[in-house]
Amino acid sequence: MHTKGRGMPADGAPDAPSESGRPPPIVHFDAVSVDLGGATVIRDLTLTLRERRIGVLGLNGSGKSTLGRLVNGLVTPTRGQVTVDGLDTAREGAAVRRTVGFVFQAPENQIVLPIVGEDVALGLKMRGHGRKAAEAGARAALERFGLGALHDRSSHTLSGGQRQLVALAAVLVTEPALVVFDEPTTQLDLRNRNTVARAIAAMDAAALVITHDLPLVADFDRCLVMADGGLAFDGPPGPAVAFYRERYA
Amino acid sequence: MISLYQPGDTVLHRLGAGPKLAALLVAGVAVTLTTGLGWLGAAALLALAILAVARPPAGLIRSQAIGLAFVTALILALSALAGVWRDGVIFVLRVVALVSLATAVTVTTRTSAIQDLIEDGLTRFGPAGRRGAERLGLAIALVIRFVPELVAHAGALDEARKARGLKASAPRLLVPLLVRTLRTADAVAEALDARGYPGTGPSRAPVHPAPPTPAAGPSSPPLPEPRKDPAS
Numbered sequence: 378m379h380t381k382g383r384g385m386p387a388d389g390a391p392d393a394p395s396e397s398g399r400p401p402p403i404v405h406f407d408a409v410s411v412d413l414g415g416a417t418v419i420r421d422l423t424l425t426l427r428e429r430r431i432g433v434l435g436l437n438g439s440g441k442s443t444l445g446r447l448v449n450g451l452v453t454p455t456r457g458q459v460t461v462d463g464l465d466t467a468r469e470g471a472a473v474r475r476t477v478g479f480v481f482q483a484p485e486n487q488i489v490l491p492i493v494g495e496d497v498a499l500g501l502k503m504r505g506h507g508r509k510a511a512e513a514g515a516r517a518a519l520e521r522f523g524l525g526a527l528h529d530r531s532s533h534t535l536s537g538g539q540r541q542l543v544a545l546a547a548v549l550v551t552e553p554a555l556v557v558f559d560e561p562t563t564q565l566d567l568r569n570r571n572t573v574a575r576a577i578a579a580m581d582a583a584a585l586v587i588t589h590d591l592p593l594v595a596d597f598d599r600c601l602v603m604a605d606g607g608l609a610f611d612g613p614p615g616p617a618v619a620f621y622r623e624r625y626a
Numbered sequence: 627m628i629s630l631y632q633p634g635d636t637v638l639h640r641l642g643a644g645p646k647l648a649a650l651l652v653a654g655v656a657v658t659l660t661t662g663l664g665w666l667g668a669a670a671l672l673a674l675a676i677l678a679v680a681r682p683p684a685g686l687i688r689s690q691a692i693g694l695a696f697v698t699a700l701i702l703a704l705s706a707l708a709g710v711w712r713d714g715v716i717f718v719l720r721v722v723a724l725v726s727l728a729t730a731v732t733v734t735t736r737t738s739a740i741q742d743l744i745e746d747g748l749t750r751f752g753p754a755g756r757r758g759a760e761r762l763g764l765a766i767a768l769v770i771r772f773v774p775e776l777v778a779h780a781g782a783l784d785e786a787r788k789a790r791g792l793k794a795s796a797p798r799l800l801v802p803l804l805v806r807t808l809r810t811a812d813a814v815a816e817a818l819d820a821r822g823y824p825g826t827g828p829s830r831a832p833v834h835p836a837p838p839t840p841a842a843g844p845s846s847p848p849l850p851e852p853r854k855d856p857a858s
Contacts, residue, residue, distance in 0.1 A: 449820055471822060479820035486813035487820075489764075491771045492631060495738040503822050508742060529633030533774040547821070 401583035402462040402476055402554045403427045404448055409457035411443055411606075418443045420606040422457070426585065430577075432594030432614060433587040434621045435603030441587045442482075444603060445557040448585060449479045461555070475504070478553035478582070482560040484544035485533075493535070493543055494519065494528040500551040518550040519543075522576070538569025545576055555583040562590045591618050630686065630732045638680045638730060643739035646731045657723050663712070666719035673726035680730040694725060737770055764823075772810065779806050 404426040411419040419440050426448075435441045446452040447459050450466035450473045459466045466473045481487045490496040498508075498515035506514065519525050524546055527539060535543060541561060548556055558577065562570040574593055577584050586593065594600050600617035602610035602624075610620045633639075638646070657669055677687075698718040705714025741763035748759030783802050784794070792798060 451816055451820055474820065474822040479817075481813070481817060481820070483813060485775065486810060487817040489771060489814055489817060490767050491737045495736065495767070498738075500821050529631075531631075531774075532771060533778075551822075 399554055399581070401427055401429050403460075404555070404585075405460045406447070407458045407460075409447065409454045409459055411440075411447065411452060412455040413443070413452070418606050419447070419454075422607060424601075424608065424611075426599075428598035429583045430594075430597040430599075431583075431585045432597045432600040432617070433585065433603060434589070434591070434594070434600060434617065435609075436625055439603040440606040441603045442559055443606075444601075445479070445559050445585060445587050448555070448557050449477045450474060451479065475551070476554050478548035478551065478556040480541075480544050480548055480556060480558045480561055482563055484540040487544045488532045488535075488540060488547065491532055493524075493530045493532055496532060497543070497547045497550055500547055504551060514550060518546050522546045522549075536569075537564050538566070538572060541565060541569065541573050542576065545573070549580065549582065553582055555585060556580065558584060558586045558588070560588055560590075561586065562588065562593060591621070594618065630682075630729070631736050632681075632683060632686075632733050634681055634734065636679055636681055636734065638676070638734040641734075643735050643743045646735060647740070647743070650727055650731050653727055654724055657720050661716060663715060663719070666716060666723070670719045670723045670726070673723040673730075677726040677730045680733045682729060682733045686729075686733070690725065690729060694721065697721070737767055741767055768814065772814070775810065776803070776807060779803060779810075 406422045406424040409419055409422045410417060422444075433441050433444060443452055447454065447466065448461065450459075450470035453459075453467040453470075461473050461476055464473050464476070488496045490499055494512065494515050497518055498511040501511035501514045502508070516525070516528055519528050522542065522545075524539070524542055527535065527543060532540075532543075541564075545556075545561075561573050561577070565573060570590070574590075577586065577593075578596070586597070588594065594614045595618070597614045600610075600612065600614040601608060602617055602621050609624070610617050653669075653673075657666065660666055660669070698721065701717055702711070702714045705711050705717070744766070745756075745759040745763045748755040748762065751758075780799065780803055783799055783806075787794065787798055
């Protein structure tokens, strides 16, 4: 059980970025193309990711979400290869998903069980933990993230921000080395957006954050700008955001 | 069908799902076979007392009581008109007893406890039973989880229809609801994949691999700028 992680305070108190924890996994894209629905959504992408915080910007339809799904193995390359710490996402998807967690844009679809505590425990049960251990782990994880009061709540009664935080807790309880976030703040009000941003900053796990929320990536280590299925810019967040604004605003 | 579980620490909460469901089954059979008004009256009062022990939320009791009052009043009126009032009273007492007991069980029993009970039962049939039990348990939980979401989707669609001044019609509601339900099912399957649900393949081809954001902006330009890397 993960015990080192900082909490996600429900009251929105600031929390410093974590410097500790495991080294980020190395994600390598080798001449990757993806065809979906008759269109090429990723074009001949070669890229290595090894930073702790990586942002991905780009217009709608630029290939950002597909890039994230490639890392988790939810989408596999039509051509080329994606590896995570040497694991091929196409052939070793189950092992990859033990390393890479995924938080979806619509957390209401990610929380699949009726009670919050049950849903957080599900990830542990699927990794072979016994019922008692999974339940104890879920309760501890929710407490750690400041969400203990939600343990017995019906999932469908959560607010948008609570859903996003519960979805994140359900992923982090399984201790992934890397979490992919697909537009985590898109549907949130300012307070919940800030809480989620602090939660991401406080994680021990590495993060790949696909977003339109430009301030969110300001402190990141690296930022990619996607366009038309390829990489339009790759560098520090400041210049990346400036490039994005100049090119697409 | 939604999860009515309410957290608590009553004696019914502490009782296992198996004994509660077994007791509900026995009580159901007994109440159905009994025809004595005195016995049925006592059973109904006992069931109401058990429900009180479960401490259900007032709102839930109010909504169930309204529905139950309507049905029982209708049955009593019809049975009185037909000259079989005794049968009407028997029916009403049975309904009150069974609904109260069923509510007491659902309010004090987690979905996961019922799911575990089913899984334990089917696991006795070997590895095939275990696999089937896991899938059945998850399927039941998914139904309970997503029925309220589908109801909310239907409400939103109906609201949108009213906002556009359109007349109500089944196709106008059902077609978009079906599409939305299928999209939700796809998203849930993808989420289960992402969380490592066993038995799923390394990848499914998603119906909508990159869902657009609600605040849809312009699409990508046809040709990207060459890659720049200021660090290099």
